[in-house]
Amino acid sequence: SYELTQPPSVSVSPGQTASITCSGDKLGNRxxxxxxxxxxxxxxxxxxxxxxxxxGIPERFSGSNSGNTATLTISGTQAMxxxxxYCQAWFSNTVLFGGGTKLTVL
Amino acid sequence: xxxxxxxxxxxxxxxxxxxxxxxxSGFTFSDAWMSWVRQAPGKGLEWxxxxxxxxxxxxxxxxxxxxxxxxxxxxxLKNMLxxxxxxxxxxxxxxxxxxxxxxxxxxxxxxxxxxQGTMVTVSx
Numbered sequence: 001s002y003e004l005t006q007p008p009s010v011s012v013s014p015g016q017t018a019s020i021t022c023s024g025d026k027l028g029n030r031x032x033x034x035x036x037x038x039x040x041x042x043x044x045x046x047x048x049x050x051x052x053x054x055x056g057i058p059e060r061f062s063g064s065n066s067g068n069t070a071t072l073t074i075s076g077t078q079a080m081x082x083x084x085x086y087c088q089a090w091f092s093n094t095v096l097f098g099g100g101t102k103l104t105v106l
Numbered sequence: 107x108x109x110x111x112x113x114x115x116x117x118x119x120x121x122x123x124x125x126x127x128x129x130x131s132g133f134t135f136s137d138a139w140m141s142w143v144r145q146a147p148g149k150g151l152e153w154x155x156x157x158x159x160x161x162x163x164x165x166x167x168x169x170x171x172x173x174x175x176x177x178x179x180x181x182x183l184k185n186m187l188x189x190x191x192x193x194x195x196x197x198x199x200x201x202x203x204x205x206x207x208x209x210x211x212x213x214x215x216x217x218x219x220x221x222q223g224t225m226v227t228v229s230x
Contacts, residue, residue, distance in 0.1 A: 001170075033216035035151070042203060042223060043151065048216035086151050090215050093167050095141065095153035 002091050004098035011104045012077045020101045022070040022087030030089045032070035034063060037100075038083045046085075047072060079105050108132035108219055110204045115224030122194050126224055128187040128204030133219070136160065136182040137209040141217065142189050144200035144226075154189070154202070171197075194228045201225050 005023045012018035022032060032050055035043035045054050047063035050070065060075045070089075074081055082105045087098040114126040128140070142154040155168035157178045166178050172191075179188045187204055202224050205217040 031215040033213075035217075037151075042220040043217075044220075045213070045216055045218045048213040048218070052213075054211075054213070054218055084150075088151075088216065094169065095143075095156070097143075097151040097153060100150040 002096060004087055004089065004096050006085075006087060006098040006101045008099070009102045009104065011106060012074075014079060014105055015076055018074040018077045018081070018103055018105075020072045020074075020085050020087075020103065022072075022098045023068055024089065024096075025068060027068055027070055027089060028066045030091070032063070032065045032087055032089045034061075034070075034072045035086045035088065036081075036083045037086065043086065074103075077103075077105055081105060108208060110206070110219055110221035112202060112204050112221045112224035115202065115226045117227045117229065118194055119230050120194060120196055120228055122228070123190070123192045124194065124226060126189040126191070126202055126204075126226070128189075128221060130185045130187065130204075130206075133208055133210065135180075135185040138206045140178070140180060140187045140204065140206050142178065142187075143203045143205050143217075144198075145203070145223070146197075146200040149200075152200070157187070191226070194226075196228050199226060199228050 034047040036046045037043045046061050050065035051063050062073045064071050084100050086100045109131045111129045141156040158165045175193045177190045204221040
């Protein structure tokens with residue numbers, strides 16, 4: 001069965017760039033999106049259609065998707081960006097989420 | 107204000123049933139594909155299923171772990187989404203979110219509207 005694979009954790013220093021990957025067979029042929037979830041809160045869409053940011057999402061969030069890997073990049077990472085991040089895509093009329101990546105800003 | 111509000115969660119014994127509800131407001135509910143997503147305690151997001159619009163036939167689709175046990179329905183007159191859960195198992199314990207994409211913003215393949223979730227605990 002199809003899977004989206006994310007690293008369980010990523011660490012970054014404040015002000016540096018964080019990259020979170022999401023891997024799946026030919027993922028680049030589909031739209032990928034990303035959600036941010038902070039403890040006790042509902043997920044928030046931060047990137048959709050591979051590269052687009054919803055209104056209100058800071059410009060430091062960007063995305064790419066090519067080949068087998070989608071990537072969420074956070075430039076100039078801030079303490080407030082510490083959260084769990086999930087990738088998501090549609091496959092054969094069903095939705096798949098990656099396992100999630102805990103981003104630690106230290 | 108665009109809003110989704112889930113209700114109906116609670117404690118149920120294995121093998122039991124529960125119906126969750128989701129009240130939608132602030133957008134044209136009848137134009138929206140609606141989905142349920144769940145999150146077990148301390149775990150990641152898991153898609154449960156979706157229902158298309160009535161104009162598209164109201165077709166449903168489910169994730170393998172719940173297929174045949176869960177069913178999704180909608181009432182466009184009341185702007186309500188439902189999740190009927192039967193033959194519940196302990197592994198169905200999770201926070202259940204109602205989610206969709208805003209038909210006006212029209213993001214493709216993503217969910218930009220989420221409720222706050224309702225907790226379902228399956229335990230004897």
